[in-house]
Amino acid sequence: MGDQPMVIMSEESQRTSGDDAQSMNITAGKAVAEAARTTLGPKGMDKMLVGSAGNVVVTNDGVTILKEMEIDHPAANMIVEVAETQEEEVSDGTTSAVVIGGDLLSQAEDLLEQDVHPTSIEQGYRQASEKAKQLLEEIAIDVDANDTDTLEQIAATAMTGKGAENAKDRLAELVVGAVTSVADDTGVDTDNIKVETLVGGAIEDSELIDGVVVDKERVSDSMPYFAEDASVAVIDDSLEVAETEIDTDVNVTNPDQLEEFLDREQKQLREMVDEIVDTGADVVFVQDGIDDLAQQYLADAGILAARRTKSSDAEQIARATGAQIVGNVSDIETDDLGFAGSVAQQDVGGSQQLVIEDVEDAASVTLLLRGGTEHVVDEVERAISDSLGVVRITLEDGKALPGGGAPEAQLALELRQFADSVGGREQLAVEAFADALETIPRTLAENGGLDPIDSLVELRSQHDAGTATAGLNVTTGDVIDMDEAGVVEPLRVKTQAIGSATEAAVMLLRIDDVIAAGDLKGGQVNAGDDDDAGGPPAGGPGGMGGGMGGMGGGMGGMM
Ligand code: ADP
Ligand code: MG
Numbered sequence: 001m002g003d004q005p006m007v008i009m010s011e012e013s014q015r016t017s018g019d020d021a022q023s024m025n026i027t028a029g030k031a032v033a034e035a036a037r038t039t040l041g042p043k044g045m046d047k048m049l050v051g052s053a054g055n056v057v058v059t060n061d062g063v064t065i066l067k068e069m070e071i072d073h074p075a076a077n078m079i080v081e082v083a084e085t086q087e088e089e090v091s092d093g094t095t096s097a098v099v100i101g102g103d104l105l106s107q108a109e110d111l112l113e114q115d116v117h118p119t120s121i122e123q124g125y126r127q128a129s130e131k132a133k134q135l136l137e138e139i140a141i142d143v144d145a146n147d148t149d150t151l152e153q154i155a156a157t158a159m160t161g162k163g164a165e166n167a168k169d170r171l172a173e174l175v176v177g178a179v180t181s182v183a184d185d186t187g188v189d190t191d192n193i194k195v196e197t198l199v200g201g202a203i204e205d206s207e208l209i210d211g212v213v214v215d216k217e218r219v220s221d222s223m224p225y226f227a228e229d230a231s232v233a234v235i236d237d238s239l240e241v242a243e244t245e246i247d248t249d250v251n252v253t254n255p256d257q258l259e260e261f262l263d264r265e266q267k268q269l270r271e272m273v274d275e276i277v278d279t280g281a282d283v284v285f286v287q288d289g290i291d292d293l294a295q296q297y298l299a300d301a302g303i304l305a306a307r308r309t310k311s312s313d314a315e316q317i318a319r320a321t322g323a324q325i326v327g328n329v330s331d332i333e334t335d336d337l338g339f340a341g342s343v344a345q346q347d348v349g350g351s352q353q354l355v356i357e358d359v360e361d362a363a364s365v366t367l368l369l370r371g372g373t374e375h376v377v378d379e380v381e382r383a384i385s386d387s388l389g390v391v392r393i394t395l396e397d398g399k400a401l402p403g404g405g406a407p408e409a410q411l412a413l414e415l416r417q418f419a420d421s422v423g424g425r426e427q428l429a430v431e432a433f434a435d436a437l438e439t440i441p442r443t444l445a446e447n448g449g450l451d452p453i454d455s456l457v458e459l460r461s462q463h464d465a466g467t468a469t470a471g472l473n474v475t476t477g478d479v480i481d482m483d484e485a486g487v488v489e490p491l492r493v494k495t496q497a498i499g500s501a502t503e504a505a506v507m508l509l510r511i512d513d514v515i516a517a518g519d520l521k522g523g524q525v526n527a528g529d530d531d532d533a534g535g536p537p538a539g540g541p542g543g544m545g546g547g548m549g550g551m552g553g554g555m556g557g558m559m
Contacts, residue, residue, distance in 0.1 A: 021513055029078065039447075042161045042475075044161045049065065052070075060379070066084075091390060092489070103439040133499065151180075154394050171203070183395055190389070194364065197369045209367075210357055211365065212355075214354045218304050218345055228341065240289050286307045321359050341357055342357045393490045404482045404487045406482045411437050415431075416430075450477045469483045
């Protein structure tokens, strides 16, 4: 062994250790939360996100914002993952989860400055999180599957602050109608709810249609426009003769040859259609094109056919009717067909569409969402997806909580009492956890243009006095009973948000060494951090992250 130091990392690698690593990660995590927090609650602002290809998304939806930001700082990404998990598991509460996570980090930063060891913070946070879960279960109310009023309140609460806000009562009715009609003993399969959007008309014109609606007309006017007791084929293929076969195989030199060639093409199309006719199909959804001649043959056989069916539609039709999607038309058999009591072309929201009803396998419904412009409809669709999810979860668990910051305020109160029994350094962490939860009502107040201190003081005093359901009316600034106000959320949305925010914060705190194979700084998020709000965005390859940073600051300034 010589005197040479052992080199274990390549020259390009970057290493940040100890306090530096910790503070870098905390800053990145907090920055993400800061970018999302102005959108929280009914009075939250929207963000306009401009992608690298110039595509524009206007949204209030936490997870959509964070995904579109294309954050590539590894620590910041762990907070983004909290939002993604929240979305996958419970559909709603993504902003809350990220805001709580960010504040747990910022509280931890203070504790670290007071020389509380990360392990004590971790233990305190974990105990607080467990306790919080238990307390939430205690204050949750039971929701019966037939309790349409409460379900509609839950559906509406999930839509507040989104573009759907104005029509939320109408949409809540449709959402609850949709979820309850696909619910059965085994649970709720929201895949049986097709969400179809239509630009034009008002949001209030949205409707719930029994069955699967496919935005297609029959491919030829000589086909029937409806079929009863219909056998339905779904084919992921075309009813055309491939171009290449024509170009390469034939060298036409005289009229006879042309005739022969056309005969051959005709024969191939005939065979394809015969394959279908032989199965006894009444209706055919084809994912690719249908040749004019094939259309004619199908019409002659009395078959209703649609071409260029979107693959998501094809899957929905197959699910609903029990059809097997056939990849190659020559393989089709009677067994592959599904069944529907009726398939009809009819006017849906002003355009001709195919409506498939009385299907074989499952109850299937279509939520037809309307709105003035593409952006409006897209945002309504995101709100509806949250809303469908929370109603499903409530039906599954049968448990709900008041919203408007009520549960967080109640938890803060009870966790502070619990902290005394914890003792030691961990006690400080439990108290910090309680403070972090209060960020939710504080942010709701801030975003509503209210004085956050006044709001918190009033909220605390009502909870002290025993009103566990006291929350914020963000319009008037009054503290009111959230159950009476009809602001209700599923229990699982809160437990999941608190649980995953804790996990992410703890994970980041435990890291004392960051070793990166490339340049870390490039992707750093700079989302309106307190010190330099509105300052020049961090440049580098994470351009989107940097751009949004400036925006986060700007939005904050508008409040
Ligand atoms: P998230 O992505 O966390 O769901 P939202 O922007 O949807 O973020 O805001 C959710 C928060 O807004 C919850 O704390 C919820 O209780 C609260 N909230 C929703 N509707 C109301 C209302 N009408 N009044 C007061 N608070 C509300
Ligand atoms: Mg929400």
